[in-house]
Amino acid sequence: MLKSALVFRNAFKILKTKYLPYTKELQKVGGALDDEDWDKIASFLPFRQIFYDSTLSFFGSRYVTGNTFVEEIYDIGYRINRSIDDLNDGVKSMARQMKMKFDKY
Template sequence: MAITVDNASSNDVGFQYLRKRLLRWKDGTVLEGKFVHMRCATHILNLTVREGLKECDDSIKRIRNVVRFVRSSPARLQKFRNCVNQEQIESKRQLYLDVETRWNSTYLMLEYALIFRKAFDLLENSNGGKFFSKLTKMSGVPTDMDWDRVASFIPFLNIFYDATLRLSGSLYATTNVHLLELVTIGKMIKKKCESVDIKERSMANGMKKKHDKYWENVDNINLMLYVAVCCA
């Protein structure tokens, strides 16, 4: 009935060819293949969030580099653990380095790094200048403004992260929950577009443009999603 793929433009061409081939088969398609092309909702969600994260790209890069610095050798990791103990940070979480093309891994990296913010500050002041000089050659050491900015939008990103987990389930049907998640996210983004915080508002505006590109026009939405909701 339908095949789900990401939103690469080459897929549009591929599905045009596939539909022609299916139409040549007797009873080869449902409804003449009009709804065989299903765009991956989680991939669109990924594109939407990444568009918003561009607003804080520099802050994210600096935090990513400081995590990479600590994880780059056992000796540095041990020094960092000593700083964690000195700051009496009690957490079973470990530093996590993201995959830059997957926003949900970036979310986890930032969330975990924030837990150890004081330990990073202590490491900067107790590492004989190596910490500072090494990161200065890259994008610099995270400032208080960087940490505060990331901390302010983590709760916002958490909603997207939870939605991604629900839509990515493999042990249960997800098609029937797509529209509910998308409508909820759309309303949340619209609300954030009216935020008094300039950075948050700018992030939400970027997300809205990408979200609306795929979901604003109901004529562009695969009708099978509506059928799935009605049959759930």
């Protein structure tokens, strides 16, 4: 859903400036997204994609083999480690917290 919304980023921006009922309605839940929010979404999507792909791999088949499982777990750990050096502070903070839990398990 975020990926689809990101495609219409400019449309949401125009809607925010041109259509007052849209802006008023979103004020009830914190307001419409600004450029900084859209940038956070864009930087978060690749990080989220690895978990989506892994979930499909784990549950998409009745016969998950050990080597596939290990590769997916390794890939998740690798992506978390790479995300710790991300420029976005939100992603960096989330990756640090996830690394602690990942290393624990």
